[in-house]
Amino acid sequence: MEWEVTRDTLTVYPNGDLDMATAGVMKEEIETILYSRLGVKTLVVNLNRIRFIDSSGLGMLIGCYKYMQGRSGGMMLVEASKNVYRILEFSGMKKLMPVLCEEQRR
């Protein structure tokens, strides 16, 4: 998984399907990156390369959100495709963190 740190923000670019087979691995990868970079206060997950998400994928994102909360940080989801954005909206993710679709580039 590609990632970059700019000042206090970690941006990750997961790809493929976000389901039970991939969610755990991705969460571990993200936590490993964050573990050694205590200065990171914001986690940005760029969902541009994610074409499918189910409740396992959503659970993984919630897990990351709780992890960031644990270190008094924040999280946002950006560049979600139309289908993925719809599921994020439906699941109430927007109540927890900013969620932007592909058209709403920052």
Place this chain on the structure above:
Amino acid sequence: MVKENRVVLHVKSIGENVALVRMVASGFLIPYDLTMEELDEIKIALSEAATNCIIHGYAEQPDKEFTVLLEVQDQTLTIQVSDTGVGISDIAQAMLPAFSTRAEHMGLGFVFMQTFMDGVEVISSPGEGTTVTMYKQLPLVEPLAEGDDWEVEEIG
């Protein structure tokens, strides 16, 4: 008339196979003229049912097997996912939003199945296993009759 078809898969209970089952369903549904949105919703419902078999039914034991039936008959898609795992003692409770026996899960699985499909039935006995059957009405595609107007749309 929507074409009738039927596929039965016996699937080893490992996480990687959830994506495989979704792929088979996508291929199975090609002839039925669904929108990308409808197809995605069906794939999510199937993904939730298969994930439940592996995580809950079999507690992630990889040497087990679950069964997926895909069927189209009378313009209705039936997806049936069964395991012979632990079963559910309280089905009504299991289907409640945000109910989960595991902390890291959101309890959205059955909510997605019920939202994205037209009907969901759950049969389960503790110690014997669980069968989830989901239905969805497929759009009726009328074949072109002689004398019908038609045109070719140029794309891009």
